[in-house]
Amino acid sequence: MGDVTREQRRAIYRFAALVIFIAVAAAAAWLFPLPSLGELQGYFSNTRWGPVLFVLGYAVLTLSPVPKNVLSIGAGAVFGFAAGIGVVIAAALLGSTAAFWLGR
Structure with missing residues (x-):
């Protein structure tokens, strides 16, 4: 043994x-x-840089093996349905462009 x-x-x-x-x-x-939903909404809504920071963070995380569904749902919860869709589309396009150029 x-x-x-x-x-x-x-x-x-x-x-x-x-x-x-x-x-x-x-x-x-x-x-x-973890912060509450109200705290997150306040953080991202009270500044004009909130959506920009979210887009940049989402785009960077697109390059890593992180579940993007959670981020997309979070965007909808924080920014609302219509604005969340816009934020997610912008972030996904930015992240996929970065992945393309890194791969190239």
């Missing part, structure tokens, strides 16, 4: 990394709670 194969050691390390990741995520969620 003393001999641990390389694959078993690798599985143990992966499991330990998963447990540590879950613990850090839970601690972060407890220490830094």
Whole structure:
């Protein structure tokens, strides 16, 4: 029972990394709670740079493996249905253009 194969050691390390990741995520969620919808609407609506910041953030996150559906729903919740559609289309076009030029 003393001999641990390389694959078993690798599985143990992966499991330990998963447990540590879950613990850090839970601690972060407890220490830094997410803002309420009203706070988000106030942050993005009270400044004229709010939609621009959202578009830039969405465009950057388009280049990473982040679920864009969550961001699209968030845009609708924060800006309203019609403005949210416009923000999402602008951000998706900007992100896809950046991905095209990075790939080129």
